[in-house]
């Protein structure tokens with residue numbers, strides 16, 4: 114059944130119905146899937162523990178819905194198009210039938226290597242077809258996938274593997290990134306020195322490097338393929354069985370393993386995909402996000418495949434071989450729906466109009482944005498030069514924890530407005546809360562964005578630590594899910610997301626907790642203490658500004674110390690968390706009770722030191738003058 118909303122009036126009616134009768138609403142959508150057994154109860158919940166169960170006692174396998182059920186009518190339709198990093202290398206296409214076979218083979222490889230239902234599998238791979246096969250293969254046999262973005266360091270990977278107690282790692286020899294080749298297996302080897310639970314490693318040959326293969330532990334994917342069948346029955350899963358863990362940063366130290374389950378996530382991603390993008394059967398769809406992030410999970414793989422779409426997987430970067438690559442790929446495959454991040458748009462804007470004007474982009478119908486607030490300049494550039502003022506720009510707000518899009522325009526159906534995520538999707542019940550925890554009902558007021566009712570794709574727990582889930586999301590305001598974002602409605606009730614209100618910074622659409630980066634910096638032997646804040650950055654949205662206090666045994670020069678700090682962060686987290694600015698200070702501004710006054714550091718980083726507000730509780734006021742003088 115086509116459950117796309119076709120007009121603004123229909124949206125308003127559907128929304129109303131979804132709020133008044135959420136269970137009937139979602140059950141109606143869920144009817145459209147293949148269930149081995151239907152649910153006994155649609156929803157069982159409370160936000161106190163919290164407990165959230167959708168489609169209780171329903172039985173299904175998400176890959177039967179992504180693949181098998183399409184075979185009869187879409188077996189020869191393209192499911193996946195893979196465009197390699199180097200445009201001179203040939204692209205590869207997979208029909209639904211071929212993808213089904215590849216996933217089954219990978220699933221059998223996992224089984225052959227001891228993976229069983231409920232086991233955790235870590236996937237650390239570049240954007241190659243085998244990454245898609247791996248994710249779906251886990252889901253096929255009921256293993257829980259934990260994809261780790263291939264830019265994370267060995268330390269970050271080891272932390273995640275150990276938290277999930279993963280049994281098997283899927284990886285590749287190396288990866289291509291623009292003009293560079295980067296070792297991948299070497300990073301895995303280093304990580305595994307401290308990961309006792311990992312028994313097997315399956316390695317895909319991507320760049321043709323001779324890598325170290327540990328006897329009895331490591332196997333080649335292409336060799337394993339010789340031994341496996343092309344069919345693999347799908348495991349029967351409960352709606353609330355774990356589908357995947359995805360680690361994300363919060364305001365405190367170590368990343369949290371956000372848990373999503375099978376039934377609700379499936380219904381949610383499919384519904385939101387079809388409605389937000391107004392996906393039609395013949396559309397070619399391209400989401401540029403890496404599968405290592407939630408956008409790649411929900412809107413590169415699951416959402417499009419559940420809907421029977423053709424989804425494009427791109428290995429490369431927007432700037433290689435030149436800043437026209439995105440546009441060249443759109444023309445090459447006739448992409449109709451394009452979904453990317455503001456940071457990519459801003460970096461392409463900076464490379465000049467010529468790159469975009471030399472392509473026709475005639476195929477485009479819908480443009481999407483995700484990951485961070487999109488500034489108006491970038492919104493207009495995207496709308497005018499990429500969409501030729503013909504394509505709506507849907508600004509989609511959501512989070513790793515929400516599993517799917519929550520606030521967004523529906524393309525050509527509901528209004529769009531630059532910088533605004535517009536309206537909640539049906540089934541989504543946002544609420545604005547003030548400092549005192551009261552609901553803000555008037556428009557044009559800023560507040561904290563919360564949700565007052567569950568939706569099927571929402572976080573169930575943080576892996577291995579349910580209390581942390583409660584603390585992080587359900588303890589700030591009673592009976593509400595707290596997003597960590599600030600928001601505001603305009604005079605017409607369109608939502609605008611302002612940004613994080615906690616100690617999370619959003620760098621190029623990637624979330625980092627300031628505490629997480631500080632912990633990393635403090636691993637450096639010369640550093641006694643550090644404080645990290647975000648500051649406005651033209652391309653990245655936010656940049657990372659680190660204030661570091663150095664101990665007695667400092668290295669020779671400040672440059673040397675900065676280089677060392679960067680090296681430590683790259684080693685602990687990865688290149689993506691590299692501080693943009695590092696200021697060496699003799700102390701940090703602290704209150705008498707020893708708390709760092711981040712507000713002051715934020716102002717210094719923003720270059721707005723004329724009004725620092727109340728500094729009367731400072732322990733050592735002169736330190737502020739020193740910091741202001743040395744600001745970068």
Ligand code: 6R9
Pocket residue numbers: 361406407408482483484485486487508509510511512513514534596597598610611612613619622623624
């Ligand atoms: C999907 C994703 C979530 C955080 C979120 C918010 C920011 C995402 C946004 C946006 C403004 C948008 N965010 N989309 N802010 N407008 N359209 O990005 O998940 O990596 O977990 O990040 O990103 O601050 O809280 P995730």
